[in-house]
Amino acid sequence: MSTARTIATTRSAMGIPTGRLAVWWVLVSEIVIFGGILVSYVMHRLGHPEWAAEAAHTNTAAGATNTFVLLTSSLSAVLGHKAAESGDGPKAARMLYFTCLGGLTFLTIKAFEWTHEIREGFTLQAGGFWSYYYAAAGLHAFHVLCGCIIMLVVAASAKKNENLHRVENIGIYWHFVDIVWIFLFPLLYIAK
Amino acid sequence: MAHAAQAAHPAPAGAHAHHRNYVKIWAVLTGLLVVSVTGPMVGIRVVTLVAAFGVALVKAYLVAKNFMHLDIEKPIVGWMLGLVLMLMVLLYAGVAPDVQKSAGQRWTKSDKFHYVSPQLQKAEKGNQSEHERGANH
Numbered sequence: 001m002s003t004a005r006t007i008a009t010t011r012s013a014m015g016i017p018t019g020r021l022a023v024w025w026v027l028v029s030e031i032v033i034f035g036g037i038l039v040s041y042v043m044h045r046l047g048h049p050e051w052a053a054e055a056a057h058t059n060t061a062a063g064a065t066n067t068f069v070l071l072t073s074s075l076s077a078v079l080g081h082k083a084a085e086s087g088d089g090p091k092a093a094r095m096l097y098f099t100c101l102g103g104l105t106f107l108t109i110k111a112f113e114w115t116h117e118i119r120e121g122f123t124l125q126a127g128g129f130w131s132y133y134y135a136a137a138g139l140h141a142f143h144v145l146c147g148c149i150i151m152l153v154v155a156a157s158a159k160k161n162e163n164l165h166r167v168e169n170i171g172i173y174w175h176f177v178d179i180v181w182i183f184l185f186p187l188l189y190i191a192k
Numbered sequence: 193m194a195h196a197a198q199a200a201h202p203a204p205a206g207a208h209a210h211h212r213n214y215v216k217i218w219a220v221l222t223g224l225l226v227v228s229v230t231g232p233m234v235g236i237r238v239v240t241l242v243a244a245f246g247v248a249l250v251k252a253y254l255v256a257k258n259f260m261h262l263d264i265e266k267p268i269v270g271w272m273l274g275l276v277l278m279l280m281v282l283l284y285a286g287v288a289p290d291v292q293k294s295a296g297q298r299w300t301k302s303d304k305f306h307y308v309s310p311q312l313q314k315a316e317k318g319n320q321s322e323h324e325r326g327a328n329h
Contacts, residue, residue, distance in 0.1 A: 016266050024269050028276050035280035040291075043284060047292040064229045068222065075218040078259045082214070175259045179252045186244035190232050 023169045027176050030143075034180050037139065041132045041187065054129035056192045057122055062113045063189035066106050067181060073102025074178045077171040080158075084168065089161035096155035096167065099174060103148040110141050133188055140184060143177050217258045224251050 011018045045051055080095030114134075124134045147170070154166045224247050231243020256262045262270065294301050 014266060014268055016269070024272060028272050031273065031276045032279065035276070036283065039280050039284045040287070043288040043291045046288075060229065064225065067225050071218060071221045071225065074255060074259050075214055078214050172260050175255050178259075179255050182248050182251045182255070186228060186248050190228065190240070190244040192232075 017165060019165060019169050020172070023172050026173070030176060030180075034136075034139070037132070037136050038183060038187065041136060044128060044132070045187075045191070048128060051127075051129040052192055054122075054127055055188065057117070057120070058133070058189050058192075059113050059116070060189045062109055063185050066109050067185050069102050069106050069109070070178045070181050073099045073106075074175050076102065077174045081168045081171045084158060084164040087161070087164070089158045089164055092164060092167045093155040093159035096151050096158065096170070100148045100151045100155070103144045103151070106144055107141060107148075110137070136184055137188065140177070140180055143180070147174050147177055212258055214258070217254060221251055221254055224254075 014021065016024075076095045076098040080092045080099065083089075083091035083095055122130050124131055151170050151174070154163070154170045157163045158167050228243050228247040228251075231247070232240040234240070234243075262273075289296065
């Protein structure tokens with residue numbers, strides 16, 4: 001087996017392993033993407049009080065359930081990190097699989113929710129509120145999906161006790177996705 | 193082998209943080225979720241705002257501090273994140289007046305500033321004519 005390692009795992013810039021620093025850079029750019037959407041949503045929402053009536057059609061129970069699911073998956077992600085720190089790769093992999101399951105549960109609930117809303121006529125073109133709703137929640141769901149795929153790849157190597165530092169890196173990304181939803185939930189589901 | 197290579201790395205951000213009780217933090221987050229859902233049911237605007245957005249800020253802080261281990265991460269990361277968050281505030285401060293106000297020092301929005309779909313225009317016209325008929329009677 002080759003012992004060659006990539007620069008991202010062997011070099012440290014500013015005292016932070018390069019792989020982890022790269023994840024933080026990704027998150028910085030993600031803040032601009034999600035922040036831009038959320039900031040423009042807030043300013044339009046304040047300029048359009050009538051959007052409250054549109055927001056009343058969103059399913060708060062589904063949103064709250066999804067928040068709980070993501071918070072629980074964040075717990076399993078950090079427990080996976082803890083296991084990786086102690087050198088227990090198989091346990092870290094199990095925790096990542098559980099986190100991934102949380103992500104899939106989130107997407108399933110979202111699929112049911114959107115199906116219902118689209119059938120009711122609340123499509124992407126139904127109005128300004130719904131445009132933001134689908135753009136913000138859709139972009140977030142895409143990040144959940146990407147996180148799940150990356151997590152499966154990381155879990156496969158963690159299972160063999162390889163590249164355990166990646167468990168922390170994907171965990172940081174997953175917690176960010178959780179934080180974005182923490183703000184999306186009150187903006188889209190609670191403020192009615 | 194992998195362990196040996198990783199041991200040469202600088203300590204991960206969470207290396208000194210695993211004495212934290214993650215399950216307890218998760219329980220607190222779940223409790224806050226319940227507050228953010230039930231708070232708005234009271235029907236008082238201030239309570240709704242605090243329960244929804246104040247609690248969201250606390251939840252985000254708890255996740256960033258305890259799960260992302262930002263409190264023990266190198267300060268440069270905090271600066272990076274803080275800088276882009278400031279940019280978002282700047283974006284809001286710069287653009288919000290144009291979006292939310294109908295007039296400024298040297299500008300006034302025309303009625304056609306906001307796009308109104310043909311269906312909505314038709315509905316609005318219908319409502320207007322109904323009002324006019326009601327006023328004539």
